[in-house]
Amino acid sequence: MKILIADDDPISRRLLEKTLQRAGYDVVAVQNGMAAAEHLCKQDGPRLALLDWEMPELDGPAVCREVRKKKDLGYVYMILLTSKGLKTDIVTGLGSGADDYLTKPFDSGELKARLRTGQRILHLEGRLVEARENMRFKATHDSLTSLFNRGVIVELLGREISRSRRERVPTAILLCDVDNFKPINDSHGHLVGDEVLQEAARRLLLSVRSYDYVGRYGGEEFLIILNNCDPASAPRRAEEIRRSLSDTPVQTSIGPLLVTMSMGVHQTANWGARTVEELLHQVDLAMYAAKAAGRNRISFTKPENSSDADHRVPSEAEQSLR
Amino acid sequence: MAPRVPYLSFWPHAIVFICIGGLSPKVFSEGANEVNVATPSVLNIKDLLSRVDNDRELVSELFFIFKSVFPSHLQRLSDAVAKELPNQVEAESHTLKGMLLNLSAARAAAIAADLENMGREKRITGVSEVFTEFQSEAETLLLQMESVEFQQ
Numbered sequence: 001m002k003i004l005i006a007d008d009d010p011i012s013r014r015l016l017e018k019t020l021q022r023a024g025y026d027v028v029a030v031q032n033g034m035a036a037a038e039h040l041c042k043q044d045g046p047r048l049a050l051l052d053w054e055m056p057e058l059d060g061p062a063v064c065r066e067v068r069k070k071k072d073l074g075y076v077y078m079i080l081l082t083s084k085g086l087k088t089d090i091v092t093g094l095g096s097g098a099d100d101y102l103t104k105p106f107d108s109g110e111l112k113a114r115l116r117t118g119q120r121i122l123h124l125e126g127r128l129v130e131a132r133e134n135m136r137f138k139a140t141h142d143s144l145t146s147l148f149n150r151g152v153i154v155e156l157l158g159r160e161i162s163r164s165r166r167e168r169v170p171t172a173i174l175l176c177d178v179d180n181f182k183p184i185n186d187s188h189g190h191l192v193g194d195e196v197l198q199e200a201a202r203r204l205l206l207s208v209r210s211y212d213y214v215g216r217y218g219g220e221e222f223l224i225i226l227n228n229c230d231p232a233s234a235p236r237r238a239e240e241i242r243r244s245l246s247d248t249p250v251q252t253s254i255g256p257l258l259v260t261m262s263m264g265v266h267q268t269a270n271w272g273a274r275t276v277e278e279l280l281h282q283v284d285l286a287m288y289a290a291k292a293a294g295r296n297r298i299s300f301t302k303p304e305n306s307s308d309a310d311h312r313v314p315s316e317a318e319q320s321l322r
Numbered sequence: 323m324a325p326r327v328p329y330l331s332f333w334p335h336a337i338v339f340i341c342i343g344g345l346s347p348k349v350f351s352e353g354a355n356e357v358n359v360a361t362p363s364v365l366n367i368k369d370l371l372s373r374v375d376n377d378r379e380l381v382s383e384l385f386f387i388f389k390s391v392f393p394s395h396l397q398r399l400s401d402a403v404a405k406e407l408p409n410q411v412e413a414e415s416h417t418l419k420g421m422l423l424n425l426s427a428a429r430a431a432a433i434a435a436d437l438e439n440m441g442r443e444k445r446i447t448g449v450s451e452v453f454t455e456f457q458s459e460a461e462t463l464l465l466q467m468e469s470v471e472f473q474q
Contacts, residue, residue: 105423
């Protein structure tokens with residue numbers, strides 16, 4: 001484990017360095033408080049630190065205060081090590097944000113024991129953070145496909161439309177529905193249906209850019225948000241996404257299945273006063289139009305007002321694409 | 323003018339023990355017949371070795387570092403005493419105290435602590451006398467360090 005030693009006394013620094021290296025730590029040694037704070041405030045900096053109290057530029061308690069200010073950092077376990085030994089010093093040191101306090105000259109056994117305590121705290125913190133991240137993921141992602149769930153993708157859509165309005169940049173909304181999904185489930189069972197949805201999700205994710213959004217909107221429906229999508233390229237992008245599923249059969253436990261999807265697309269930079277729900281309704285209608293036109297195709301929304309027309313895709317693309 | 327640091331004049335007279343097989347047994351001995359070795363409380367080698375997991379090479383290295391940095395610290399302390407600058411007396415004494423404690427030099431560390439307290443309390447009266455005592459103790463300590471030889 002990486003540990004930082006900050007001490008302007010070269011004897012103390014060397015003594016600590018050797019003691020901790022021997023105990024298996026990866027030691028970073030610095031001579032002043034400013035350098036210590038810089039190391040500890042790095043995202044990948046040491047999470048365990050031994051700080052001398054009296055140091056040039058920034059003393060030990062000031063380093064503790066600087067580190068504690070950084071709320072986005074993982075927890076840093078800091079031990080003040082000094083020849084100050086008064087009760088008031090201990091109170092001041094711990095009050096600055098230090099976790100523990102050792103007086104010089106340190107006993108190597110006691111030092112190592114206290115560092116093990118620090119490691120236990122850090123390990124516990126790591127497990128708590130991991131559990132919190134797992135819970136956050138579960139709360140925001142669909143358990144079957146690992147895509148954003150409906151709540152999150154709709155929220156992202158709202159944010160993206162606000163951004164698009166503000167910056168006057170076009171955004172495309174794609175609502176995709178796997179064709180004939182109920183017959184797949186009925187004929188081959190729900191496990192195969194799940195395999196189809198998982199593979200469809202994987203291919204959708206692979207067919208968009210890293211800054212686009214893909215979410216599971218409903219049972220076999222997926223919502224895609226293409227940020228900064230140039231009006232001329234939207235039909236091509238939508239077609240590539242449609243073909244990502246239809247061109248290659250999905251490998252399932254009962255063998256390959258040819259799976260397609262129908263898609264409704266709305267693309268503009270001029271959103272008017274429409275709400276997210278209204279926009280989704282429009283895209284939904286377009287998607288059902290693609291279904292009605294024979295499935296495995298794309299249908300674009302109809303313009304609602306003249307201002308929208310400027311950002312419409314070419315007229316031939318408004319027809320169902322196949 | 324700041325007082326001259328007299329410990330340097332002791333170096334030519336330092337008695338060096340050439341020991342074969344590791345740490346000189348004289349250093350460990352507390353017997354009255356052992357000469358040229360300061361009393362154990364000046365430099366408690368047993369305590370120091372136990373704190374560094376018996377790493378004699380490290381002790382040699384620490385002594386070397388101390389001998390390298392000590393003169394400049396002592397000179398700054400000497401200047402602060404001569405100029406009656408209590409804040410500097412406190413700061414330098416504190417630094418020296420930390421070093422000496424790490425080296426298990428309890429007596430010198432205790433005198434450095436006295437100087438530190440005097441500096442903190444802005445007590446100038448008597449500080450020269452305590453500083454002289456510290457210098458004397460430091461000379462003894464340096465002599466003892468010289469006497470401790472480790473097998474390379």
